[in-house]
Amino acid sequence: MDENKKEMSIMDAEFVELPMIPLRGLSVFPNMVLHFDIGREKSINALEKAMVNNQYIFLSSQKDENTDLPTTDDFYRIGTIAKIKQMLKLPGDSIRVLVEGVCRGRIEEVLFEVPFFMCNVKVIKDTTEFDDDPESEALMRTVLSSFDEYVNINQNLAPEVFATVVSIETPGRMADMIASHIEMKIEDKQAILEKLNPKERLECLNGILLREVEILNIEQDISSKVKSQINKNQREYYLREQMRAIQDELGVAEDVEDEVADFMEQLNALNLEEKIHNKIEKEIKKFSKMQSSSAEANVSRNYIDTVLTLPWNVMTEDNIDINKAEEILNEDHYGLEKIKDRILEYLAVMRLSEGIKGPILCLVGPPGTGKTSIAKSVARSIGREFVRISLGGVRDEAEIRGHRRTYIGAIPGRIINSMKDAGTKNPVFLFDEIDKIGSDYKGDPASALLEVLDPEQNKDFTDHFLEVPFDLSKVMFITTANTIETIPRPLLDRMEVIEVSGYTEEDKLNIAQQYLVPKQIEENGLSKKAVSFTESGLRTIINYYTRESGVRNLEREIGNLCRKVAKQIVAGEIEKVSMTGKRVEEYLGKKRYHFDIIKNKAEVGVTTGLAWTMVGGVTLNIETAALPGTGQLVLTGQMGDVMQESAKAGISYIRSIANKLGIEEEFYKKYDIHIHIPEGATPKDGPSAGVTMCSAVISTLTGIPVRKDIAMTGEITLRGKVLPVGGIREKVMAAHRAGIRKVMIPVENEADIDDIPEVVRNDMEFVLLKNVNDALKHVLVK
Numbered sequence: 001m002d003e004n005k006k007e008m009s010i011m012d013a014e015f016v017e018l019p020m021i022p023l024r025g026l027s028v029f030p031n032m033v034l035h036f037d038i039g040r041e042k043s044i045n046a047l048e049k050a051m052v053n054n055q056y057i058f059l060s061s062q063k064d065e066n067t068d069l070p071t072t073d074d075f076y077r078i079g080t081i082a083k084i085k086q087m088l089k090l091p092g093d094s095i096r097v098l099v100e101g102v103c104r105g106r107i108e109e110v111l112f113e114v115p116f117f118m119c120n121v122k123v124i125k126d127t128t129e130f131d132d133d134p135e136s137e138a139l140m141r142t143v144l145s146s147f148d149e150y151v152n153i154n155q156n157l158a159p160e161v162f163a164t165v166v167s168i169e170t171p172g173r174m175a176d177m178i179a180s181h182i183e184m185k186i187e188d189k190q191a192i193l194e195k196l197n198p199k200e201r202l203e204c205l206n207g208i209l210l211r212e213v214e215i216l217n218i219e220q221d222i223s224s225k226v227k228s229q230i231n232k233n234q235r236e237y238y239l240r241e242q243m244r245a246i247q248d249e250l251g252v253a254e255d256v257e258d259e260v261a262d263f264m265e266q267l268n269a270l271n272l273e274e275k276i277h278n279k280i281e282k283e284i285k286k287f288s289k290m291q292s293s294s295a296e297a298n299v300s301r302n303y304i305d306t307v308l309t310l311p312w313n314v315m316t317e318d319n320i321d322i323n324k325a326e327e328i329l330n331e332d333h334y335g336l337e338k339i340k341d342r343i344l345e346y347l348a349v350m351r352l353s354e355g356i357k358g359p360i361l362c363l364v365g366p367p368g369t370g371k372t373s374i375a376k377s378v379a380r381s382i383g384r385e386f387v388r389i390s391l392g393g394v395r396d397e398a399e400i401r402g403h404r405r406t407y408i409g410a411i412p413g414r415i416i417n418s419m420k421d422a423g424t425k426n427p428v429f430l431f432d433e434i435d436k437i438g439s440d441y442k443g444d445p446a447s448a449l450l451e452v453l454d455p456e457q458n459k460d461f462t463d464h465f466l467e468v469p470f471d472l473s474k475v476m477f478i479t480t481a482n483t484i485e486t487i488p489r490p491l492l493d494r495m496e497v498i499e500v501s502g503y504t505e506e507d508k509l510n511i512a513q514q515y516l517v518p519k520q521i522e523e524n525g526l527s528k529k530a531v532s533f534t535e536s537g538l539r540t541i542i543n544y545y546t547r548e549s550g551v552r553n554l555e556r557e558i559g560n561l562c563r564k565v566a567k568q569i570v571a572g573e574i575e576k577v578s579m580t581g582k583r584v585e586e587y588l589g590k591k592r593y594h595f596d597i598i599k600n601k602a603e604v605g606v607t608t609g610l611a612w613t614m615v616g617g618v619t620l621n622i623e624t625a626a627l628p629g630t631g632q633l634v635l636t637g638q639m640g641d642v643m644q645e646s647a648k649a650g651i652s653y654i655r656s657i658a659n660k661l662g663i664e665e666e667f668y669k670k671y672d673i674h675i676h677i678p679e680g681a682t683p684k685d686g687p688s689a690g691v692t693m694c695s696a697v698i699s700t701l702t703g704i705p706v707r708k709d710i711a712m713t714g715e716i717t718l719r720g721k722v723l724p725v726g727g728i729r730e731k732v733m734a735a736h737r738a739g740i741r742k743v744m745i746p747v748e749n750e751a752d753i754d755d756i757p758e759v760v761r762n763d764m765e766f767v768l769l770k771n772v773n774d775a776l777k778h779v780l781v782k
Helices: 002-012 041-052 134-153 160-166 171-181 186-193 198-250 256-270 274-288 295-309 322-332 337-353 371-382 414-422 445-452 489-493 505-523 535-544 552-570 581-588 641-656 690-702 728-737 747-755 772-779
Strands: 015-023 033-038 056-061 078-090 094-112 117-124 360-364 386-390 428-432 476-481 495-499 531-533 577-579 606-613 616-628 633-636 671-676 710-712 742-746 765-769
Touching (some): 002 094, 033 041, 041 117, 056 186, 134 198, 322 337, 371 428, 531 552, 535 552, 552 581, 616 690, 616 728, 728 742, 728 747
Parallel strands (some): 015 056, 606 710
Antiparallel strands (some): 033 094, 056 078, 094 117, 606 616
């Protein structure tokens, strides 16, 4: 009784406020009962709101069913007011709901969208003025005739549906009932739903019915043709089988037994462990009983071929000559002395222990610094095969472990495939870009690599496709990465990290002269007589047209110049050219990069800091100002969280020693301190600028100028102690390039001075800082 009253109140009202659910690929008509599943958070919230109120909800179809988070423009305005009959919670946080359409409705206004759509809906009732109209009666008979034909052709529709429809006497309800049973596009169903006049609705429905009947007739014709084709194919298959039997009797066709015998011969020659031998032998026997042309036989044949072609006992004999290896490394790479020494130590241990001992090497450094080519040189120096796999973007665990044979088109993982291609069980195996490996719902490749890179586990590495263990303990694994930050900790724990730092200007100059210039001259069809590069020309390219830690862009620009010269030679404009600094600028255009040359003029509140980036070290001007205010600390120049904390620590330290420095004790209440780092478009972060910012603020508050020809780096504590930082080599190189000859670094970084190239180290004066006072003695101009 209460439910009838609620329904009458909905029908009597002109406007109602109802929660709304957008439907994907589904339309609901009045008087239609159906169930559907919902899983989106907004839809569930709307359903719960409707159940709390009066169990009425507004349903409207989405214009695009692929839209996961629809907005007010993504669903139709006209839909159906429905009553919720039943709801059932399903596994996975989705809900199955049973609804019954009550009447049409139009969204007049979306009241709010979060946490669900709440709409002001105009109630649209079917008009009854055409119920006894002769034209309506004729339209109903025409539609019934078309629907009868549709039901007879469509095998998916029960005949009882037609009997139900015939008993309906009102044109509007008949149209809705038929439309709810026809298979048609959402756009067509929506078109019928939006026809508010019953006669127009019947006319629209009849057009759709006639079109669907025509399509069903065409489908029946196609189906009969396909069936006759299948019968023909079955007949041909039968005849082919008879022909094959005749060929077998005549001995014309190859016998499967010969193939099986060949497999068994290869298996016996491998001398595998008993367990593995029995597993493969069982697979071969199973294959011998299959129909040779069947799909199962092809899968089994592919598996047996893969297993038998793996290098189970094939090994390359190591030729470890330390002197020769050193010669090859020096021949292929300039500089990188620490990396070369560590690799030679690794090879020496291999020779003495007659095997691989210790962790896997992980070469970490910026792009273009020769990490991949070092691995190639290692393989060449000991006479092993070289295999490389790029892990960048790999997200599927099956890429490492392979697919199980239950899947169609299953193949081994990339490791087993690479071992098969190498043809030996002890190659040098490079995992490139290991820091860019990903994971998703298909698995975690990084976790799969744990077994591969663990010397205690990889002796029995089992690929999902092989289903038998394969020994990877003889493989020399080397990995490369640009950073260790994104490498999972358990994986990093299995590797010894060797940092490949960026090249200095002198390194790049020598690499260009010895390797890059000859290579590009040859690749572009030129000769050494036709084009030559002067030292000034190469330095111009290095300093003003590239900014990188490696040499990739340097090689690219040298190739660019060679191509321009080749074009001029072919055109007859020149015969030969010498690439000086001036000529480089003519060919490549205006200089792209500029390095700050620090001037000696001392200024109040401006200090010179040093920073490390992926493309090397840079100088950093830090500017400060004290302005009348309320004690705010303003930080600009896109400083990161760490740098902001360094600035706050510096201010606190200055407050603690204000008396000693002759600074007003309450400066932090009277003045706003503004710290700015120029080039605001570039994000900056890290702990290296603590002592630099502190010195700049002290200069501003005391009014004492700061020497700009001294650069400094170091983090500070609240007690003024200067803590060590990284990237000293690159930072000192940047200071030297900017014309600075005096650098202040934390005392605990003294050991890092030895890493600086000798030519730069001898030209610099180093001041070791224990605390901020040590820095102030040198930078403040008394």
